[in-house]
Amino acid sequence: MSERPGHCHIDSTRCVGCGLCVTLCPMNAITVEDGTASIDADECVECGVCTRSRACRYSAIQPGDLKWPRQLRALFSNPLAKFKDTQIYGRGTEETKTNDSQNIYGEGEIGVIIELGRPVLGTRMAEAERVTRKFAEHGYQLPENNPVRSMIVDHDAGTLRPDILQEKALSCLLEFVMPESAAEELIAILEELDREVQTVFNVCVAIRADAQGRPRLQEVFGSDIHSIPSVKVNIGMARGIIEAQK
């Protein structure tokens, strides 16, 4: 019996070259040539969109037998893959979502969440290292519960283990906690990363509301700060529950 390839692939004996799978791929890694589809294994992030979908009537799209470090692609790209370090499906973390009970970002702090590779482009882990190194230069390290932290070999320098650097993911979430007084420093870091990072990255900042529940973005960053109109808000339903148990 032949071994299953170590990445998502097309079984050419089943593929009829219809091309229905081509537009499904978020990384644009599927092409059809000479009547058969194929997946560019280097560009594929193992997100599982093509294998979960039922676009192929002939079951020609086959999942790979993923081994380390390729497994990392699925962990950072497939929302149905569970990350053992965070026990959260996909690459996400709790960030603002449970801040009312977990107090991850306290009064006077800024939670900085950088998501590399989104939208559309994806990211090599080398770009994640570029960010962790930059923040490490300024004395900021990833928190314990961030999935990337377990892949850092030198926390003071922000260096990731070398075997993962060329792995590609749909996105990679990096988090840092800074004091509100470091708002200007954060903007300077982002300006440097804007020039250096070889993909796109989203930046979100988490800030506690004031006593009346109003946002404080402009109070912390100044009135010139640009943000998109949408916000994500923890509305405090779990406030005080864990403290009451203690």
Next chain:
Amino acid sequence: MTHSSQRRGLETTDRCKELCIIGMIPKSQFNRRGIKSAMRRLARTMLDHQPNNFIFRDFTEITIPNLGAAQNLLEWLHKRRPELSNRIILWILAHTRSGLSGVYTDLDAAKALITELAGDWRSRNQQKGYPVSIVLSGLPEDVRACCQAAGLTEHTFLHSLDVFGSVEELPPEEELALITMCGHGLIAAGRVRHLAERIRKGKLTPEAAAEEIWKPCVCGIVNRERAAEIFSRLASQPEPEA
């Protein structure tokens, strides 16, 4: 699902168009005895208030890992009683996942949902010690309207400072508005263009295209109404050059 804070295409004038909701148990509390009952009730309440979309809605389009033969049985049921199979799926999810998500396009429905959750559900959680958090994504005025209706005050804001880096490689803004609707970034740019092209050729309606784009993901926060509006606009534009 940090990406719900990065949804594009919602302008400050688009009041009452959409609110995403996420309910989440902290990792440290996931195995707490009884906490899944709070998630079950959350799932039921979310469905009662008629979301536009929700996690794993119409799950029959994708193969759910670990469900095995139960998926065939649920698919059979889904063809006959989709409202029942969706409730069963959410019941299963309430037991197995730390988060539930959905999107509402009627602000009154969202207000009613949050008000109901802020009542008995929250009191029971406080009494039993179940710290299930609720997060809303949308325009701050709409979030505020929900909080005020329910007598709550916002706790923490997550603001997106926008996209940095190689932005010149990104597709046009209208395509991005569709692509960023998925909480996990699984909507392909090529898929959006392909569906817009089919609308241009009269082979698909914008509503049908909106039904297609959320299928790659399970997050259930693609707003089908807004997606159909964007597809209409995209299809009315000339075909982009190859």
